[in-house]
Amino acid sequence: MGAAAVGFAPSLAPLIIDRFLQSLGEAVILPNSLCVLGRAFSADKKARAVGIWSAAAAVASGVAPAIEGAILDQGSWRTTFLMLLHVSASALAVGAVWIPKAPPPGHAWVDVGGAVVSTVGLGALAAGLTSLTNGSRPNLWVLVTLIAGLGCLVGLIVTQRRLGDSAMLSPSLFAPRSVVGANLFTALLYGSLTVMLTLIPFVMIRGAHLSTLVAGLAFIPLQVLITVVSPLAGMLCRRFGRRWPLFAGGAVVASGCTMALRIGPNATYWADIFPSILLVALGMSLAIAPLTTLVLTSVEADRAGIASGVNSAVSRGASLFAIALLGGVLQQGGPQLFSGFHMAMKVASVGCVLPTLAVFIIKPGSHVDFIPPD
Template sequence: MTGTPATLLRRAVSPARHEGSPRTVLLVMCTGYFLVLLDVTIVNVALPAIGSGLDADVGGLQWVVDGYALALAALMLTSGTVGDLYGHRRVVLYGLVVFGVGSLACGVAPDLPVLVAARVLQGVGAALLLPGTLAVISRAFPDRAARARAIGLWAGIGSLALPVGPLLGGALVDGLGWRAIFLLNVPIVLVALVWAAAIVPESSQAQSRRLDLPGVLLGSLVLLATTYAFIEGGRSGAATSQVLTAVILAVLAVPALVVAELRRGDDAMLPPTLLRRPAFDAANVVAGIMNMGTLGTLFVLMLFLQSVQDRSALLAGAAVIPLFAPLVVIAPFGGRITSRIGSRLPAAAGLLVAAAGLALLVLAAPHSPYPVMLSAFLLWGTGMGLLTPAVVAAAIAAVPAERAGLASAMNNTARQTGGAIGIAVAGAIAGQPTDAKSFVRGFHVVALGAAGLYATGAVLALLLLPGALRPGGGKRREQRASV
């Protein structure tokens, strides 16, 4: 292929020459999901090296992680709607391009502000990419039970990035430096882009809905102001007036967002008709709790393993493999369970098992042996493996099929919003790892807080998430919810 970059991109997003089978489409969409998750775990294991290389404190490192998460959370709903209107295949392909450019910019960033800006660009690409992958899968598998199993495989294959990320990231950081973790994405993006362009069919809905720019702007303001308040408020010497201003902006933006969304009705970024469905609301709240506890605790955990227990990046990455490996094995199994008995029991069980693992992290001390944490990692990861496919399937099953893109985007937005806030809160509680004694106390508080959140989520799941997916049951639930 020859021509300008714009010409090549137009050729890439032209209709697929050979439509792939549902299983092949599932596999290529899992590659996109793999990229998003790989970036999360690789970045966490590289945080101490980034801090040393760019002279960044914990607050700066929080922005490295949250710059990505905030862009992802703020734009995912919009990209889900764009995919519903103009085609999820096209949005996925553009997402791969933006993600690849952002990864390259991260790899060559000369200082912390440039790195954070490049991470935001990565987040924009991920926001275009992630909801589209799940929407394409939902259309490739119209049967509810088959869709639930496919979502389980999507979660399992994508979750391979979770154990691979720390180990591969640790090896790259120790061998080539932290920049290699971002540059690694570039060839993967190129392969995925060519593959998706060749086999993924286009899909869009003939609708006259418009993009909700006021909703996007106000929602982004709420997320940014809230995250800024937590991150900067936790920094020693932070300007109190700036933090207070961020809090005021967040408080004022919330009712403004509610009013704006009510005025736009079904054209809203957060459609009121969907938010009046209790099962859908519960699935999104549980998804937010899941990432708030997991990503917040993981952020502090990786600093603990390297800065307090003095492990290398490679050894720290190897240490958390028992946390992520159960996701790969259990998530497909969890998808099959969900297809048979519904989301309620798998989600509640996953939350409670993960809560037990998180609570055990209070036994971790600066000189404690690794087996002390091993049981905590295994329980935590096992719970996540049960929970992830259940909560995603619950969100999609709670809405009509034509809103699949928006439903998946809202569920992922809830997860990323929870993760961004969780990282901000966890970093503010733990403080600087240079004060080991204080940092370990904060680490224990973060772990216990996450366990409490998970237990609360389990109660919510038992009360509101759907049970068995019986033939026609989903349709009846949708009819009752819309009355």
């Protein structure tokens, strides 16, 4: 429904509203799909199931940019959204047939206030940061949005502690240190990854003057490696424990961001861009499935959906702030574009080193179905 509305949006304001509607649907699907996996598989099979889930997601996210690049070269951007109608309808049909029915849930308190306050807070902070990085001076609008955003997030923390287990973000959910470590790792890694995923195609098109189709195909190696390596997540977790696949993944992604410093105005894909993407692909393929498995297995089985939802929100929030901080770079052209791009890659590289330190917050050992609070 949201995709169809975006495809027919007559102007910017309806487009933003329709994208918000589309995002609501996506926000419901992701944590619930992981919750189904968490309940359907035992501890010894859960990591492999999550690996296959990650591989399927990688295939989809690898094919989509390539198709969209071809469409943008030949047709309208609206077509890229309208084609989602057939995909969504197929997904609904498959889900209705294959996903087992769960027992009727009991009465559950929905923390609507927490959801509204968190949305307003994140949105206000993103708006303020975007204005600052676009070259705006700290005017009244910027100050108001930043103060309102910070105030909402502080208020959210206070109210969530007061509500306890009835809160959207129950404090007891973060009692296991592995949950804290996993979410910190997620925020740092996905924020840095978003910088690369956003800027490299932009620089390829605007700076190196490569085609939209080539930019759409650029990250195919990322999806291929994730598809191949993710089903091995169970073996990685059993062989190396909870920490080391994540440590290695963050370190390799950091080296990929550093390799991107080679990209310049005369860059070619295979010689200058592909080596960086290959390293990022290898690092993410090592980290994604073990990280998702860690999130699901660090809490009780009946809280797996909440834990995966929080982790998904953390990754999206990190991506939101990363994009908000890129406004100044995205406005540049010529030598200034590459100067800003290289600075962003240096920051992203440091941002990927920090998750390798965050893994030591995670409780050592192999994955199990439930780890009691530390």
